[in-house]
Amino acid sequence: MNTENAKSQMRKGMLEYCILLLLHKGPAYASDIIQQLKEAQLIVVEGTLYPLLTRLKNNRLLRYEWQESTQGPPRKYYALTLDGEEFLRHLDSAWNELTNTVNILRSGSVAEVILT
């Protein structure tokens, strides 16, 4: 029962949201995504990211294009589809609800939330 496992579990589901949020700003390829997430304090490894990207693509939330690189093999640049944009808005709602829930639980009883 360590903190690392707890944090890893918190990532579940959140990661999908974070990827979509990131791609909403513009296309990116895997290493790119990992780097940007790291800058946002979220550590993700390849073995997690690649299957996730594939899954999102298979569900038509993402699409990709091959692009040549000047420094190595070509890259798969992923971008949101229209379905992906819509799904992202649903996840926005889900996230809002979740933060609201935590805030209520954090600040004491529901009554206290109303009073303070």
Added chain:
Amino acid sequence: MNTENAKSQMRKGMLEYCILLLLHKGPAYASDIIQQLKEAQLIVVEGTLYPLLTRLKNNRLLRYEWQESTQGPPRKYYALTLDGEEFLRHLDSAWNELTNTVNILRSGSVAEVILT
């Protein structure tokens, strides 16, 4: 790829945190917890909660006491242990990091966060 599944996945790990947050305010038994979480907009079912409570108890984060009820069978009232309180503080940090991450990703680039 539906929204319900996504929300269910977001719950992973968060639920543990929410239970500890709730019990931090005082002892409660299972139906109690389900009811309070529902008031905080978080739907949890018995099949999820009971194994979770048992797991937390086995890891010494929770303890329980049987208490008679005037309206049915006795209840298991769960409460945080000292280990549980400490673990809760770690989860507080993890939650703070996660919300920070999402906020960064939501508001555009890191630079934009600083500028706005």
Added chain:
DNA sequence: AAAATATACTTTGCAATACAAGGTACTAAA
């Protein structure tokens, strides 16, 4: 040209956990 290195993408096996569905046990009322 061959070997080594770097970059990028992929796969496999495992562990953790939410949930549906069903079950057990005790109490009180009809």
Added chain:
DNA sequence: TTTAGTACCTTGTATTGCAAAGTATATTTT
């Protein structure tokens, strides 16, 4: 005695994050 209500528990399944190892392409070094 039967029925209804409350509370606790278990089993099987699906999903997903991750470690570890593998494949492929491009560049640099020897």
